[in-house]
Amino acid sequence: MKPAEFTYHRPDSVGEALRLLADNPDAKLLAGGQSLLTLMNLRLARPTAVIDIGRLTELGRIFDDTEDLVLGAMVTHRTVEVDPLIAARAPLLADAARYIGHIGIRNRGTIGGSVAHADPAAEMPLATLVLDATFHVESATRGKRQVAAEEMFVSFYTSALEPDEMITWISVPAIRPDQGWGFVEYAHQHGDYGLAGAGCLLTVGPDGTVAEVRAAVLSVADRPLLFVGAEAVGREPSDQLWENLAADWAARTEPAADDADYARRLCAAALTEALTDATRRVAARRGEAEVVR
Template identity: 40%
Template sequence: MIPAQFDYVRPGSLAEACRELGSDEDAKVLAGGQSLLPFLRLRLAYPSKLVDIGRLADLKGVHDRGDHVYIGAMTTHDEVMRSPVVTAGCPLVAMAAAHVADPAIRHRGTFGGSLAHADPAGDLPAVVLALDGVFVAASADGEREIPAAEFFVDYLESSLRQGEILAGVRIPKLGQGWGFHYEKFHRTAQAWAIVGVAAAVRRSNGSIAEARIGLTNMGQTPLRARATESALEGVELGDQVRRACAEAAADTSPPADLHAQPDYRRHLAKVLTDRAVRAAAGSP
C-alpha cells in the first residue's frame, strides 16, 4: 500500500531536528524506520512531516561513562550487541539486542527507535526498565532525563513531549556479583515475543540477595515483576525459586491475540521467569 502524502526534511543538527519536530504537532521522527515505515505503508500512521535523524552523528555510538554506559539513540541493534563496552558494562542489553528480529533489521533498526516506539512486545523496553535506565530527551529547551519507570505510558505511547527527540539512554552498571539472562518465547526466530523475561540476579553466600525482572508483552507497557523480585530476596536456589517465580504474572494484564490468550501468557511468564532467574543465578 502507498503511504499518505507527507513532507520530508533531513536536519543537519540535533537542534535543527528539534525545531522541525516542534513546529508541527503531526510530525514524526524517522530513525531506522523498521517500525515506522510499515505503519506508513499500512496507513496506520498519517504524519504530516518526517524528520529524518539518520545522519546525526551525535546520536550514534556507545560510551563508557564510569558508573553507567551511554548508548546513543541512533546506534543500531547490531552495534549494541557487538559492543565490548555494552557486553562488559550491561550484558543484559547485549543479550536482548541479539534477540531483536533478524540480522537485516538489527543492522537497520536503532536502539532508541525501538524504545521510543514503546511497543510492549519489543525486546528492549523490559530490559531497560529492569535495569533502571534513564532516557535522555533533547528539545529546543535543552535536555531532560526520564527514568525508565516513567517513560512507558501506554501502548505505543511514551512520555516524550512534543518537540522532544530521544537522544540516548543511560544504563547503570550493576557491578560485581550480578548475573543476567534474557528468555524469549516466540514462534519463529524473527517474530515478536509472545512473552519475554529479562532477569538480573545478585547472589550472596549461596542465596539470591537481589533480583530485577522485566516482562515483555504482559501488558500495555513493559512491566516489572515486583512480587517475584520481593519473593526472591534471601531465597536459596531450588524449589523456593520456582515458588517465587509463580508470582511473576501478578498484577499483569496480558493481551489476547492470534498467538496467545492471557492465561497462556501468564503461564509462560511463570515458566520463563523461573528459567531466566536460574540462568542469571548460574543454576542449571
C-alpha cells in the first residue's frame, strides 16, 4: 500500500523542526523511518505532515559529559553498535543494538526514534531503562525539560512525549569498575522481533556482594518492565540467587502471547542468563581495577 496524503517538511535546524511541530499538531517526525514509514504504508499511521529531521547532523554527535555519556537523538543503531566510546562507557547499549533487525535497519534507525516509538519489543527502550538514562526533550512552546527513562514509556507505542516535543539528547550514566552488564534476547532467528529479552546492570560492593541490581524485560508487557532487586542487596551473586530472582520477576509479567506461561519461562531464562553474564563481567572488571592499583 501507499501512505495517505501528507505534507513533507525538511528543516535545517532543531529550532525550525520544533516550530514545525508546534504549527502542525498532527505531524510526525521522520528520523530513520524504519518504523514510521511501515505504519504509514499500511495506513496505520496517517499524519497530515511529516517532518524529516535527517539534516539535523548536530544530533548525531556523541560525547562525554562528566559522569555521563551523551548521545544525540539521531545517532544510528549501527553507530551505537560499533562506536568505541559507547563500547567503553555504555557497553549494554552496544550489546543491545546488535539484536536490532538487520544491518540495513541499524544503518538507518536511530536511538531517539526508537525511544519515541516506544515499542515494548524494542531493544533501545529496554537498555536506556536499565541504565537509568535521562532524555532531554524540547518544544518551541514548552521549552526544555528532562524525562527519566522510568517515566518515558507509558504503554504500547505510547511515550511521555507531548505532540509538539522532540527528544534531542540522551544522557546515559557511564559504567563503573564495580558494575557488570548483560543483555540476552531470544527470537526465531536473528533480526526477528524478540520473543523475550532481558538486560541488566549489576553493582557490587567492596566485599563482592550485591549493592544494586537493575533489570528490564521486553515483549512481555505493554512497555519494557523494570525490576530493581532490593532483596538481593548484601548477598553473594550466585546461580541460585539469579534463578530465584528471575523466576519471581518473570511471574510478574503480563505477556500478550497465546502461551503466556511459555513466554514467562523464556523471560526467566533470559533474565538468568543476563544476570550471570553481568556477574562474570563485574568480576573481570574488578580484577582489572585491582591490577591497575
